[in-house]
Amino acid sequence: MSKRPHETPTIHVHWVDRGHDPTQPPNLDFPTGTDIDLTGGMGKGCKTSLPYPAKRCGYYVVSCAKCHTKTIVTTAGRPDDPRSVKLRCKRQDA
Structure with a gap:
């Protein structure tokens, strides 16, 4: 059985800290x-x-x-923060 070569991650995620806490309450419709x-x-x-x-x-x-798609997803440090993101591929063969 052959092993698959180590693949470079396709999607990169980098968090930028704005240095302050939320001032608004979370949206209770999204507790998780x-x-x-x-x-x-x-x-x-x-x-x-x-x-x-x-x-x-x-x-x-x-x-x-x-495919070089890039986006920004904001956070607030609350329970209603995003937990995943799905990007649309810009490649023609996708």
């Missing part, structure tokens, strides 16, 4: 976080989990190494 779908329900995409919950107010820079 939210899943962000940026595909609009169209086409293929790649999904990745996000560190949940974030430490405090800030944002994740999420980028795909294959």
Whole structure:
């Protein structure tokens, strides 16, 4: 049985700390976080989990190494923070 070579992660996630705590209460409709779908329900995409919950107010820079999609997902350090994001692939063959 052959082993698959180690693959470089496709989606990179980097959190930027804005250095302050939330001032608004969380949305009680999402007590265990939210899943962000940026595909609009169209086409293929790649999904990745996000560190949940974030430490405090800030944002994740999420980028795909294959198709170069990049987005920012904001956080507030609350239970309703995003726990995953799905990116739409910009590649034609996806």
